[in-house]
Amino acid sequence: MMxxxxxxxxxxxxxxxxxxxxxxxxxWTYKWAQNQPASHPMYLRAQEAVEKIKAETGxxxxxxxxxxxxxxxxxxxxxxxxxxxxEFFNLSGLILSTLVPAASINGIGFAFGDYPxxxxxxxxxxxxxxxxxxxxxxxxxxxxxWDNGFRHMTTSTKPIVTPADLVGMKVRxxxxxxxxxxxxxxxxxxISINANEMYSALQTKIADAQENPLATIYLNKLHxxxxxxxxxxxxxxxFWLLANRRALEALPxxxxxxxxxxVNAAAVAERADVEALNxxxxxxxxxxxxVFNAVDTAPFRARLSSAGFYKSWHAKYGDEAWAVxxxxxxxxxx
Ligand code: X2X
Numbered sequence: 001m002m003x004x005x006x007x008x009x010x011x012x013x014x015x016x017x018x019x020x021x022x023x024x025x026x027x028w029t030y031k032w033a034q035n036q037p038a039s040h041p042m043y044l045r046a047q048e049a050v051e052k053i054k055a056e057t058g059x060x061x062x063x064x065x066x067x068x069x070x071x072x073x074x075x076x077x078x079x080x081x082x083x084x085x086x087e088f089f090n091l092s093g094l095i096l097s098t099l100v101p102a103a104s105i106n107g108i109g110f111a112f113g114d115y116p117x118x119x120x121x122x123x124x125x126x127x128x129x130x131x132x133x134x135x136x137x138x139x140x141x142x143x144x145x146w147d148n149g150f151r152h153m154t155t156s157t158k159p160i161v162t163p164a165d166l167v168g169m170k171v172r173x174x175x176x177x178x179x180x181x182x183x184x185x186x187x188x189x190x191i192s193i194n195a196n197e198m199y200s201a202l203q204t205k206i207a208d209a210q211e212n213p214l215a216t217i218y219l220n221k222l223h224x225x226x227x228x229x230x231x232x233x234x235x236x237x238x239f240w241l242l243a244n245r246r247a248l249e250a251l252p253x254x255x256x257x258x259x260x261x262x263v264n265a266a267a268v269a270e271r272a273d274v275e276a277l278n279x280x281x282x283x284x285x286x287x288x289x290x291v292f293n294a295v296d297t298a299p300f301r302a303r304l305s306s307a308g309f310y311k312s313w314h315a316k317y318g319d320e321a322w323a324v325x326x327x328x329x330x331x332x333x334x
Pocket of ligand 1: 035092095148174194195211212213216237
C-alpha cells in the first residue's frame with residue numbers, strides 16, 4: 001500500500017527517472033519468446049543476456065523476454081517470428097521441422113547417449129548443417145543451441161518398463177511429425193499438443209502420458225498430474241535461439257555482434273544449469289510423490305528398428321544428412 005510518504009517520494013523521483021529514460025531511449029525494442037516458465041534457466045540466462053546487451057549498447061538495444069508462451073503457443077509464435085511480430089524465439093528444432101524438415105534430425109530415437117556427444121554434435125558438423133537449413137527459411141539460428149534435455153516418459157497410469165507398456169497409450173507429444181512417428185512406431189496413440197496446453201491435457205486425461213526432461217517436468221509441475229516417471233532417455237532435444245532475419249540484419253553490425261556474443265554465452269551457461277537440474281530434480285520429483293523406474297532401453301530401440309522407424313526417417317532426411325547424424329551418434333542407426 002502507498003502511504004503519503006511513499007507517494008510523495010515517488011512523485012519527487014519521477015522527473016529524474018523520466019530524464020534518465022529519455023537520455024537512454026532505446027533505438028531498437030525487440031521481443032524474445034520462450035515456452036518455459038520464468039523459473040527455468042532458459043529464462044534466467046536470457047534475462048541476464050538482455051541486461052548485458054542493454055548495458056553494452058548504452059541502452060540502445062532493449063529486448064524483452066516473454067516466458068511461459070505469453071505471446072502464444074509455439075506454433076503461433078513461429079508464425080509471429082516469420083512475420084517479424086516477434087524478433088527472437090527459443091524453439092525446439094523438432095517443432096521447427098514443420099517449416100524446416102531437417103531441423104528435427106537430432107531427435108531421432110536413441111541417437112545420443114550422453115551430453116558430451118550431444119554438444120560435440122550440435123556445436124559441430126550436425127548443428128552447422130541444421131543451422132544452414134534453417135537459414136534457407138530466412139530464420140537465423142544462433143550457433144549455440146540451448147538445452148532442454150534427455151526426455152523421459154511420465155504417465156498417470158503405470159510405469160513404462162518394456163515397449164509393450166507403450167502400446168495403445170495416449171501420449172501427449174509436441175507438434176512435430178518426428179514425435180508422432182516415433183510414438184506410432186511404439187504402437188501408442190500420440191496426440192499433438194503444444195506445451196502451453198500440456199498440463200491441462202494431462203489433467204483432463206486427454207492424454208495419459210507425456211515425455212520431457214526432468215527439469216521441464218518439475219518446473220511445469222507435471223508431477224501434479226502424472227504419477228510415474230520411467231527413465232527412457234529416448235531422445236535429446238534442445239531449443240535453438242531463432243531470430244527473424246530481417247530484424248537481426250536491421251541492426252548495425254556492432255550491435256549484432258554484441259547480441260550474438262551474449263546470447264551464445266547465455267546458452268552455454270544455461271546448458272550447465274539445466275544439466276545440473278536434470279540430475280537434482282529426481283529428488284524433488286520423488287518428494288512430490290513421483291515414482292521412478294530405470295529402463296533397459298535396448299528393447300525400445302529394437303522396437304523402433306523393427307517398426308521401420310530408422311529406415312523411413314533415413315529416407316526422408318536423405319543419405320547425406322543421415323551420414324552426418326550417424327557420424328555424430330558414433331553408431332549406425334538402422
Ligand atoms: O513441448 C515440449 O514438450 C517441450 C517443452 O519439451 C518443447 O518445447 C519441445
